[in-house]
Amino acid sequence: MAGTEELIDELSDLALFADLARPELAGVAHTLEEEWYADGQRILREGFSGTGFYILLEGEVAVRIEGQERARLRRGAFFGEAAILLGEPPGADVVAAGRVRVVHVAGPALHEFLMRHPNVMFRMLQEQTRRLRSANRWAR
Amino acid sequence: MGEVDARPFPPGDYPLVVVGSGPGGIQVSYSLRRLGVDHALISADEAPGGMFRRFPFFQRLLSWTKPYAPVPRGSRAYERYDWNSLIGEEPSHRAIQPEFMDGTSEFPSRPEMEAQLAEFVRRAALPIRYGCLWEATRRDGDRFVLETSDGEYRCGLVVFAVGVAEPFTPEMPGRELVAHYVDTRDPETYAGRRLFIVGKQNSGFELASGLLHWASRIVLASPRPAKLSVETNSLAGIRARYVQPIEDRFMGGGVYILNASIEGVERAGDVLRVRTRATDGGMDLAIEADEVIAATGFVAPLRDLPALGVATFGPSRLPAQTPYWESASLAGIYFAGTINMGSPGLKKNGVAGTGAVHGTRFNARILAREIAERHFGVVAPRPALAPRDVVGYLLEEATDAPELWNQKGYLARAVLFGADGPYDEGIVPLQAFVDGSGPDGVAIGLEGDSEGVIRPAAYVRRKGAVSEVMLDPDPLNEFRGSSDGRARLTAALEGLLR
Amino acid sequence: MTMTVAERAALLSRVTLFAGLPEASLQALAELAGEAEFGDGDAIVLQGQVGTGLFVIVAGAARVVRGGEELDRLGPGDYLGELAVIDRMPRMASVFAVGPTTCLALASWDLFRRVDGDPELVHSLLRGLALRVRHLSEHHSH
Numbered sequence: 001m002a003g004t005e006e007l008i009d010e011l012s013d014l015a016l017f018a019d020l021a022r023p024e025l026a027g028v029a030h031t032l033e034e035e036w037y038a039d040g041q042r043i044l045r046e047g048f049s050g051t052g053f054y055i056l057l058e059g060e061v062a063v064r065i066e067g068q069e070r071a072r073l074r075r076g077a078f079f080g081e082a083a084i085l086l087g088e089p090p091g092a093d094v095v096a097a098g099r100v101r102v103v104h105v106a107g108p109a110l111h112e113f114l115m116r117h118p119n120v121m122f123r124m125l126q127e128q129t130r131r132l133r134s135a136n137r138w139a140r
Numbered sequence: 141m142g143e144v145d146a147r148p149f150p151p152g153d154y155p156l157v158v159v160g161s162g163p164g165g166i167q168v169s170y171s172l173r174r175l176g177v178d179h180a181l182i183s184a185d186e187a188p189g190g191m192f193r194r195f196p197f198f199q200r201l202l203s204w205t206k207p208y209a210p211v212p213r214g215s216r217a218y219e220r221y222d223w224n225s226l227i228g229e230e231p232s233h234r235a236i237q238p239e240f241m242d243g244t245s246e247f248p249s250r251p252e253m254e255a256q257l258a259e260f261v262r263r264a265a266l267p268i269r270y271g272c273l274w275e276a277t278r279r280d281g282d283r284f285v286l287e288t289s290d291g292e293y294r295c296g297l298v299v300f301a302v303g304v305a306e307p308f309t310p311e312m313p314g315r316e317l318v319a320h321y322v323d324t325r326d327p328e329t330y331a332g333r334r335l336f337i338v339g340k341q342n343s344g345f346e347l348a349s350g351l352l353h354w355a356s357r358i359v360l361a362s363p364r365p366a367k368l369s370v371e372t373n374s375l376a377g378i379r380a381r382y383v384q385p386i387e388d389r390f391m392g393g394g395v396y397i398l399n400a401s402i403e404g405v406e407r408a409g410d411v412l413r414v415r416t417r418a419t420d421g422g423m424d425l426a427i428e429a430d431e432v433i434a435a436t437g438f439v440a441p442l443r444d445l446p447a448l449g450v451a452t453f454g455p456s457r458l459p460a461q462t463p464y465w466e467s468a469s470l471a472g473i474y475f476a477g478t479i480n481m482g483s484p485g486l487k488k489n490g491v492a493g494t495g496a497v498h499g500t501r502f503n504a505r506i507l508a509r510e511i512a513e514r515h516f517g518v519v520a521p522r523p524a525l526a527p528r529d530v531v532g533y534l535l536e537e538a539t540d541a542p543e544l545w546n547q548k549g550y551l552a553r554a555v556l557f558g559a560d561g562p563y564d565e566g567i568v569p570l571q572a573f574v575d576g577s578g579p580d581g582v583a584i585g586l587e588g589d590s591e592g593v594i595r596p597a598a599y600v601r602r603k604g605a606v607s608e609v610m611l612d613p614d615p616l617n618e619f620r621g622s623s624d625g626r627a628r629l630t631a632a633l634e635g636l637l638r
Numbered sequence: 639m640t641m642t643v644a645e646r647a648a649l650l651s652r653v654t655l656f657a658g659l660p661e662a663s664l665q666a667l668a669e670l671a672g673e674a675e676f677g678d679g680d681a682i683v684l685q686g687q688v689g690t691g692l693f694v695i696v697a698g699a700a701r702v703v704r705g706g707e708e709l710d711r712l713g714p715g716d717y718l719g720e721l722a723v724i725d726r727m728p729r730m731a732s733v734f735a736v737g738p739t740t741c742l743a744l745a746s747w748d749l750f751r752r753v754d755g756d757p758e759l760v761h762s763l764l765r766g767l768a769l770r771v772r773h774l775s776e777h778h779s780h
């Protein structure tokens with residue numbers, strides 16, 4: 001439980017948590033598990049079941065499909081939720097590009113986490129909408 | 141059993157130094173010695189046992205040793221039912237814990253655990269330098285220098301098995317009024333007192349359970365709702381042993397459980413007042429208590445290692461580790477024991493490798509083998525397997541292997557396919573297998589799925605790409621005879637079983 | 639023209655975004671949705687303006703225009719602003735009524751007001767979008 005004050009500060013800077021007051025943010029910080037990855041380590045693995053939801057705190061990750069880099073994500077980005085929501089393994093590897101620190105919600109705990117923090121979920125929905133727009137320029 | 145030098149390993153030059161005489165340090169040193177790797181073992185303590193010389197306070201462990209198991213005592217398969225004995229290579233070094241239990245519980249008492257660890261050290265005649273405190277660390281070229289209370293140790297490699305038992309209390313106004321879990325007194329001194337416990341993890345609930353019939357009122361508070369192990373289907377969460385306070389709370393028995401952050405503690409006359417802020421939309425409260433105890437966890441006592449380049453993360457300030465428990469940021473520094481939680485593994489469905497003895501004793505043996513091979517050229521044999529036996533062997537391991545059962549989703553049995561056919565690679569960290577390169581191969585482990593149902597999981601590596609093959613569960617966890625498992629594995633290994 | 643809540647819910651359920659919604663959530667949205675009347679040539683939305691809502695055409699028709707060029711024609715049951723209701727991004731095209739036109743309108747702030755009280759609604763929307771993103775990216779990579 002140590003050091004969660006710093007984590008709360010860090011989270012409060014991220015767009016995803018912009019709507020949360022400090023006590024709720026404290027609850028979130030205690031629910032999330034921190035993880036650290038070295039350069040080249042895989043965080044999500046294409047085709048593996050049982051994955052989690054991740055929010056990037058430090059560093060960059062590469063999204064790779066069949067070994068080919070498709071995107072880069074930076075601080076504040078999140079990933080892994082689609083596989084859990086859809087109940088399917090991830091369609092891509094997510095690999096640390098340099099040292100990376102993330103916070104994590106386990107797949108089976110994600111639904112409850114989102115239900116508890118609907119504002120966070122709405123922010124995710126907005127981001128997801130942007131992804132859909134960029135994936136499909138003709139979206140109305 | 142030879143004579144053991146009372147103060148072996150004086151300061152000086154060693155290829156490798158192990159620090160710590162808890163279960164982690166003892167197991168890794170024992171396994172290194174078996175492999176003939178020369179090293180020193182030093183510890184600040186005066187006797188073996190590590191944390192178990194003091195904790196858990198209420199004197200019974202969370203980890204079982206079942207006196208009556210479906211397999212013979214002392215066999216490899218028995219290790220799955222005996223979570224506390226260290227892993228010996230000779231009959232007299234094996235399954236020591238049940239010899240030291242009085243039969244009143246399958247959970248050994250703290251002194252029984254301590255006695256078992258001391259007996260293991262005695263029977264194995266394991267030399268340990270006690271009363272030697274590691275104080276600081278520096279580099280000297282490609283070697284390390286450990287400065288200790290006895291003098292300097294120079295070495296190429298270090299294994300830190302220093303535990304995760306340094307008390308931690310978060311910063312808050314009035315922190316000096318708050319005791320820590322480690323300061324807990326004899327239970328009768330809490331008679332009739334109102335307690336406020338900060339923290340809702342096992343140590344908080346251990347205190348609440350132990351003091352339930354002494355304290356007049358117990359409030360447990362922390363920002364996050366308590367999770368039970370029977371809900372998470374894993375060792376993460378409040379263990380079944382400690383749920384009595386939760387039942388009392390529902391029955392109105394003077395136990396209160398709040399989801400709130402602690403804003404501060406102040407003195408109000410003879411008593412303390414704790415200001416809490418709800419994290420779940422509930423009320424903010426000021427609660428009076430006679431004692432406030434922080435069960436807010438422990439950190440790894442890494443001293444100056446972060447300054448030397450050891451990356452740490454998370455609330456317990458664990459060192460980030462590779463799948464083989466080497467510092468992820470500083471080569472040559474390894475970790476053993478409960479501090480291995482800094483290498484959580486694949487964490488499928490959120491389940492990390494365990495930091496308790498039943499899992500980390502196997503990590504330590506694998507670590508010893510890895511160090512012996514990588515740094516000392518002592519290569520373990522890899523027995524050849526007949527191609528037609530591979531599938532049966534994997535299912536056999538899924539049924540019985542204690543490493544797979546006690547480190548689910550974390551340790552696996554690997555069989556590799558070389559130019560001369562399949563061979564047994566041994567028990568390996570699953571993450572090392574799925575993310576590593578190497579010849580084609582298969583690794584099998586056990587995993588709880590999202591509902592907590594245990595299944596064998598196989599990973600097949602072909603030309604560097606690894607695919608997952610989840611096998612069906614069995615109501616009695618008997619995978620050996622599974623015709624479906626056999627068929628699925630055979631299909632997954634098509635073309636490799638030659 | 640006044641529609642019953644059930645009629646509005648039926649119209650909203652045609653919007654892909656709402657396809658997976660539980661009945662109760664759909665009803666709640668239908669209660670928030672209002673009706674808007676447009677005369678011939680009126681702008682329903684204008685290119686470059688921040689999107690503030692979703693429109694489903696109940697009666698009448700509309701033209702989708704970008705940079706002076708007509709891209710599409712819409713009729714009863716068609717909708718626009720499906721994503722704008724969530725992310726309030728500037729409109730990529732203008733839409734003008736063709737003849738007297740009635741729309742069912744759902745404002746982004748009304749949707750946002752539902753978030754706290756109906757997290758399942760947001761969850762269903764999130765899941766639906768995840769599915770669409772996945773289909774699109776699978777499409778692109780094959």
Ligand SMILES: Cc1cc2nc3c(=O)[nH]c(=O)nc-3n(C[C@H](O)[C@H](O)[C@H](O)COP(=O)(O)OP(=O)(O)OC[C@H]3O[C@@H](n4cnc5c(N)ncnc54)[C@H](O)[C@@H]3O)c2cc1C
Nearest residue numbers: 160161162163164184190191201202274303477478496497
């Ligand atoms: C309250 C509590 C209850 C627990 N209950 C259980 C349980 O029931 N079952 C279970 O399996 N696990 C339990 N655990 C986890 C437990 O900590 C480990 O299983 C086990 O003790 C870890 O062994 P270790 O060797 O890694 O560390 P420890 O047992 O903590 O040993 C650390 C060793 O390192 C030495 N050391 C530390 N710093 C220095 C230094 N600077 N210089 C020299 N020596 C040093 C110490 O003196 C000690 O010998 C519990 C943990 C806690 C906190």
